[in-house]
Amino acid sequence: MKWKRVVGIVKKEVKELLREPISLLTFLLVPISMMVVFGYGLKLEVKKVPFAVLDLDNSKLSREIEDKFASNREYFDLKGYLTSYDKAEKLLEKGKVSLIIVFPPNFEKRVERGEKGEFQALIDGTFPYRAEVIKSYVEAISAREALKVKPNFKVEQRYWFNESLNQDYLVAVGTMAVVLLISPAVFSALLIVKEKESGSIYNAYSSPITKGEFITGKFLSGALLSTVVFFIAYFMTVFLFGVSQKGSTLLLTLGSLIYTFVAVSFGLLISNFFSSQAAAFIGTTVLTVVPSILYSGYLTPVSSMGTSGRITAHLIPTFYYLRFLKSIFFKGDPLSLIVKDLGALTLFWVVLFLATLKTFKKREE
Amino acid sequence: MVVESENLQVFYKKGKVKAVKGLSFKVKEGEVFIFIGPDGAGKSSTLKAVCGVVNYAKGKLKVLGKDPKKEKEFNKIREKISFMPQGLGRNLYKKLSVEENIDFFASLYGVEGEEKERRKELLLKATGLWEFKERQAGKLSGGMMQKLGMCCALIHKPKLLVLDEPTTGVDPLSRRELWKLIYGYVKEGITVMVATSYLDEAERGSRVLLMKGGRELAQGTPEEVAKTKKPVLIIEGEDYLKAYEKLWEVSNTVRIRGEKVRVVEEKDKVEKALSGLNVEIKEVEPEIEDLFIEKVGLKKVEISESFKPKTEVPQDAVVVEKVVKAFGSFKAVKGVSFKVKRGEIFGVLGPNGAGKTTLIKTILGLYEPTKGKVVVAGKTDRNEIKEIIGYMSQKFSLYEDLTVKENLLLWGSLYGVPLKEIKEKVKETAPTLGLEEYEGKLVKELPLGIKQRVSLLSALLHSPAILFLDEPTSGVDPAEREVFWQVIRELSRKFGTTVITTTHYLDEAEYCDRLLLMNRGEVIALGKPQELKEKVKEEVGKAYLMYTPYPFEAVEKLKKEGITAFIYGSKVKLFLKEGKVEEALKKADIKEFKVREGEITMEDVFIYEVEKSSRNS
Secondary structure (H helix, E strand, O other), X not given: OOHHHHHHHHHHHHHHHHHOHHHHHHHHHHHHHHHHHHHHHOOOOOOOEEEEEEEOOOOHHHHHHHHHHHHOOOOEEEEEEEOOHHHHHHHHHHOOOOEEEEEOOOHHHHHHOXXXXXXXXXXXXOOHHHHHXXXXXXXXXXXXXXXXXXXXXXXXXXXXXXXXXXXXXXXXHHHHHHHHHHHHHHHHHHHHHHHHHHOOHHHHHHOXXXXXXXXXXXXXXXXXXXXXXXXXXXXXHHHHOOOOXXXXXXXXXXXXXXXXXXXXXXHHHHHOOOOOHHHHHHHHHHHHHHHHHHOOOOOOOHHHOOHHHHHHHHOOHHHHHHHHHHHHHHHOOOHHHHXXXXXXXXXXXXXXXXXXXXXXXXXXX | OOEEEEEEEEEEOOOOEEEEEEEXXXXXXXXXXXXXXXXXXXXXXXXXHHOOOEOOOEEEEEEOOEOOOOHHHHHOOHHHEEEEOOOOOOOOOOOOEHHHHHHHHHHHHOOXXXXXXXXXXXXXXXXXXXXXXXXXXXXXXXXXXXXXXXXXXXXXXXOEEEEEOOOOOOOHHHHHHHHHHHHHHHHOOOEEEEEEOOHHHHHHOOEEEEEEOOEEEEEEOHHHHHOOOOOEEEEEOOOHHHHHHHHOOOOOOOEEEOOEEEEEOOHHHHHHHOOOOOOEEEEEOOOHHHHHHHHHOOOOOOXXXXXXXXXXXXXXXXXXXXXXXXXXXXEEEEEEEEEEEOOOEEEEEOOOOOOHHHHHHHHHOOOOOOEEEEEEOOEOOHHHHOOOEEEEOOOOOOOOOOEHHHXXXXXXXXXXXXXXXXXXXXXXXXXXXXXXXXXXXXXXXXXXXXXXXXXXXXXXXXXXXXXXXXXXXXXXXXXXXXXXXXXXXXXXXXXXXXXXXEEOOHHHHOOOOEEEEEEOOEEEEEEOHHHHHHHHHHHHOEEEEEEOOOHHHHHHXXXXXXXXXXXXXXXXXXXXXXOOHHHHHHHOOOOOOEEEEOOOOHHHHHHHHHHHHHHHO
């Protein structure tokens, strides 16, 4: 490996990027705008939940509890009172309400007798994430009322470490994970394809530069420039979205860099299969956006996915990185607890890099 | 032996596309080996196989003793080879400066330190790029980009320099300079392999391989390659047009060149056919084009009456009077005046940036002239001329994903021709233009020559009285080009269609009745091709070709004597105004030589006039 050649490539790439106003703009603007649009636009926070009440008890206690929900105007929006289960079900089906609270007959009497008082919360489960949040609200209120709630699906406590339950923080951290995959991957995919398009790839084909030197040069260029993207995303997460970080910055940086290496290697791998920039751009975008948003645990908790979804999630680097980010930001876990995630990311990197080397041909097809 | 190839075959798409179908050749050290042929002949694929950029499928290939297929072994000698791909500045990084480009190549090939700086300075100064070393490569002219591409390819002192069409799309002046550079490197001991689609460049090689459709047509020295089976005859005189018609009965190699007919045929046969006509028959040295035409053969093209223009055009079909076209403070056209007569084939020539395109666009009414007046078919109102003119652009305004027929129907309808009429015209014309079998095919699947004909036909469907062509036949083989120009000539002679064409392909210039030479927005010469050549002959003298074992030395000696001379393949071309050429050569202390009279080509005219005007301004 002649490092002078590798360095030559890196220098060339940096110069080219700095002199191309449009690519420089996209290079910086894409991550920034994605952070802003997703960070502000994607409101996962659930507020003003439309709900209805089916009070078969009609007692003082039941009305008191109803009132607790109805008076919490920020989170709940009372749509009305029902008289039968049938109507309740229909309302839920039509999506008019997301929550129905059902008080059984003799609810108050049971409580007064010192028996276990139960009321039911029917929650629209179309969006598991939303359902879970609603459930946690119901739980919070009923806990305050020292009452037990019997939900219509299994409960798992989840938001332990994000005590304020601020969904914006979760979104910001998740967006950072998505952006740090998409942006470096797309940028790196174009690194090789643009040379195929312009014809300068022939210099690599016909000169004595080896496959390893060429790919390493491109990889280092991608990695170096992606570091910039990491810092942008990180500072936006901390300063713009105000996410407080509990764990070590050093660890965070280390993990993030490994993750961007994965993204860069993935982009380079993709570029071996495309010969036009437009195709490579679309290909890489689709292959990074879809899995990282849908299967990483960003929008949908992995625990609420089916078996196939859960397996898919484990094949996507963003899943590990997001878990790693949450550990660092919200829990401040020590290295020993996150070493598994770091290991998984490193494995992704090595495998993708080797695959890139294997599939790059120093010849025209 | 630098390169040895035996039955070389190159395939693409897993064998579905066969680009090279068995080619054998040997390149000796210090040679300028030229691969010549039209687009799609397989030149690029051959060169790429030699450089180990594509894998060859079958046959044997040894480059500097190594097999390019074996990457590991071949990678060791890659530093001795340099490859410059086809296309203007294709190996360059457009955003990097001239110097940075060279530095990058130096880092690829491991050239460092003082050696690098020394070599860089040498190359950039030789190419005249030294003063532009801070400029971004993308902002250079086509010719300069190609020169920079060559500098980059030479930074590591390769033994073998492989250039894929370095002169395509470059104006004649820059072309000649590029060749001068190539010969300079040969002098340093570099072996050069060049591909070109300009047949007239064949003479510049020490060895030539003429290709078509992936196979060899001929191989040898330029003279050997051009050797036709039958003699090449030129017929001139009063009855040359009658002779042209007659000759089709005995030969399929008949071509009109200016006011002469050129044919490859036995002399007695021609004499018999032309007996009683007032013409003179002369035998001349064959050129590669003659060989090509002899091998491929031509067909006479007839154009039906339906292409007769519907509008009568005055005798002065196009009048351009003191036209100035400025863009801001930049004047692209600086006061140009000329008249084009009805039925004339009029050529506009000039290097890149001479103002040709701006001038044509102004005539077409796409630009409003800043000053001056343009009258087309007696009209000055731009909107009135649209139906009178036809336009065929260099890039062909055809839709790639439509079939030939669909394209023709679309273009005809856009000009308001009834569908029935279009169909009739296509039906009549398709056989003579050889388009019948292609009617149902998608345009993107067509060979270049066919595409050009379809494009021409689409511009003719509304029977225009004035036809504009923009570099119409670049890259096609001579037989294809001949068909194209036969159509143009028929239109002009039979129906009085006026044709204006722009080009920097000098082969095309020979087909024109009159030429307008432009440089830097000004007219530098105007006249018949023959007149222009005569004028140059008067001013610089007769042209000679000299064969000598030491051409580089000879050029230096001649220059000292004040004689215009330059390297021309393995020969030296020189111009001498008076006196005997042998004596002049002896006087210049050139000992071993053989000399014969050469021709003043359109290229000589072009370069002479452009240089003269540049000196004057």
